[in-house]
Amino acid sequence: MIIFESVSKKFGSLPALDNISLDIKQGEFVFIVGPSGAGKSTLLKILTREMLPTNGKVTVNHVDITKIKDRDIPHLRRKVGVVFQDFKLLDDRTVFENVALTLEAQGKADEEIVKMVEHTLKLVEIWDKRNLFPRQLSGGEQQRTAIARAVVGKPDIVLADEPTGDLDPKTAWGVIQLLNEINSWGTTVIMATHNQEIVNTLKRRVIVLKTGKITRDSKEGKYE
């Protein structure tokens, strides 16, 4: 489903990714771990075409996304939901409006949007908060809203960049369970994290990055 072939990314002379090759199958749950500056966020940004690699080829669903035209990037992004550490919710929109934005951007009809948003907000258990603004929510509720926004369009892949970074351990677990559930529907989840406890408890595939290189790629791996 996702194939990185000898991918490198340099910022000036500094390598962020150095000759990375990996293959992620449909429905996998993959942790990308490693210290700050290891290249985790760069790898995710290449998958959303926020960045182009300096060298190499990246294929998503048999399409080389390094070669697609600018006008096709929105279509790629509709297949890839993104969850951020700082949530990136719009402060002047309610929970419902934030989640609906994904579907509005995709050009869905109003009736369909109402149905899909309601379904997703119930799924992430914040339907009762639908009319509140982000500042009126706790961190966990904001991250659930962000996850709802990422998955409401039924993407093939969900990318989560340090989604538990700003959350207390209990709330973080709630978010992880939610991502786990999303994965159980067949959605591929790729999560960049520093959280050792979560990685070790979930026992999923772990790709370790250090200074832009993959130092370990193990099924049911651990974060050591």
Next chain:
Amino acid sequence: MNRSFAFARRNIRRTPFQALAALMIMFLTFLALQVFIILAAGSQAALRYFESKPQVIAFFKEGTTNQDVLAIENALSKETKVTNTKFVSKDEALAIYQEKNKNDPALLELVTANILPVSLEISTKEPQDLAEIAEILKREPVVSDTIVPEDVVQTLTSVTSIIRIVGSITVGFLMIFATLVIVMIIGFKIRLKRNEIEIMRLLGASPSFIRNPFILEGIFYGVAGAALAWSLSYSLLWYFTPFLQGYLGEVGLLPVNFLFMLELLGSSLIAAFIVGSLGSFAAVRRYLKI
């Protein structure tokens, strides 16, 4: 497109002071444009009125007989440049005077037909022939005075020309200024919403989905400003019509033709649409990198 309208409406509603400032600038710009157009059209119509009535009026001395006037009238009718002559008797002169001063009884009481001179109104084919006819009349010993509207035509021609030149320069400057204001306001809003734009991009929004609300917002400021300016200029014109008619009654400019005002509205809206869309397109090109 409906969604773009909804997003544009929300952008405007959530930044009311910026929206008001943009609207006021567009309003003032188009008010100035419409005032200049109304002035130019009015002076042009007045000019046409005077040009269409090239006329010399010769007043005769007291004691001039009808035969004397008839002889002059006959002589003039042989001139190829003269199209028409009209004798105005003392009684007709009084009737004209009474009509012009019907609202001032004090003036009417003092004047009788006897103190008014008889006159002859001579129309020519071309305005430039008026001076020559006036010279012929002045040589007649029975003629006490002549009035030639040539000066009025010349003054009106220069006034119309000045209004056109000053109006074009001012309106041109204001249009450029208005376009730049739209660029500035939309550019500012794009910067203010850069996080939202970034999120929309990552959610898979197409460039047109992101751009259209900003472009519609720019067009709204232009079109709404022009419509408001038209409403005010038409209201003022309508309100002052009775007052202005006292000065321009004979010229027939007022009440202003509604069709002309509709044309003014139509052309203002088109100009506003162009200014709004040009300004917002420029802002989007300059500040919105998708």
